[in-house]
Amino acid sequence: MGVKTKLFYEDIKPFFDIKSLQETKNGESHTVYILDNDYILKIYEEENLFNIDAEIELLNYTKKLCVPKVIKDDIFIKGKRGLVFSKAKGESVVEFVKSTHLEQIGQFLNSFHKMTKNKKHDNLSAFGKSQLKVMIEKTCNKAFKDEFDCLKIELKNDGIIHGDLFLDNATFCGDKLTCVFDFSDACEGDFIFDLAVVALSWCSNKEEINILLKAYDKEIKLDDFIIYLRYASLYYCVKRHLTNRDYDNIIFKNKFIDLI
Template identity: 35%
Template sequence: MGVKRVITLSDLPASLGVQTLASSTDGVMDSVYFLDDDRVVKIFETASEEAVAEELKLLIHCGSLHVSRAEGGVFRVQNKPALIYRRCRGESLKDAGIDEIRQIGAFLRDFHHLTAGRRSTNERLFEKSRLARMIRETHTDIFDTLLKKNDLTLRDEGIIHGDLFLDNALFLEGRLSCVIDFTQACNGDFLFDLAVTDLSWCDSDEKTEALLKSYGATLTLDEFRPYREYATLFYCVNRYLNGGNYQELLEKLV
């Protein structure tokens, strides 16, 4: 999260009683400000008001977990949908150790338990048909070849986070304190969600095995490989289209 638009106190409802406003320095997708050191306002630059309402509904449903705590409902700032959250304490990790990986695996297990069978009105962002459309936009043959090599059949098991990279989890004194940024949450395959986490958190088979065990998955590394490859390809193409560094991910696939 970070800042893409400049706002002042006058842009916020007076009923919030905000005295100080400080911009976040992290992230690039949305605009995030700290309010009086105990609250956060997030202004969604691309998500619709309906999608933001879906996030709010999901956070309420998963309130028993270490997730962002939203206050009030969706409102608008400079004609963009916005939400206010209680400020989460902690910091994101640069690298994850085995203990942190076990904690995030257990979180994802509990999150999927709560979201199994639930329906989201959000677009299913991670479907193969959508990835195929994204690949056509790149006009890059290697992406198309890699997709055709992957015969994975994705299931619709419930709502997934879809973006549980290291920077979307906070730790305080070695313990998971909050998982944030459910903007891309939509219906999808739970093992794909686990593979996205593996992509960011695990740099060895030992760490991947710890993730699978803490999640409660019984599949082998070989059985998990198609999910890992699909998640890697998805975010490789996503970065390519958004001008990010995709080469590191591509090297994992070729």
């Protein structure tokens, strides 16, 4: 999240009565403000309106989980659509990820996947091999191509996945998970890939990955999971390369030395 469209009180006043307006500093895709420290205003940058409706539908469908509650969905500011969500208490984990964080995010993802299994979404998979291959061709990067060619993986279509559950897309209060948010990249996809994205961001070693896997599903073996982790790493390295963002900290062979 972050700010691309600068807003002022007078822009929001017709839609929402507020006393404070606070910019957020992290993120890439959309404009996000905190309203009165109780609500989140998200302005969608160049987003298909059907995708926004799909996100609303998904959040309403999974509202029993700790996901944002849609408060207002009819906001248009500066030609762009916006939504107001409830703001959960707590903060994102910035530095030290504890085992309890891994356990809770693994359990959340398991519950989310159980609810979305076989469920259709307006967005078909955005993380498939054909899409990644096209992205890699745009980079002209031999290392990316070599890694792609080595990965013998067949991704499934299990249901709806989050797709972007990095550390900054969840909050904790007193080490208790309070909210998972930013479902803009949600689409149909492979549940284990979704879990691998979490491992890529939240874990730093074999021990932490095993904690995550156990919390999500005790039947998943680390040896079978590694190829998904490599694929998730490659996908997000390529994506960040194309947007001129640093990706050294998510390169598989650099981050997970004890798995090589």
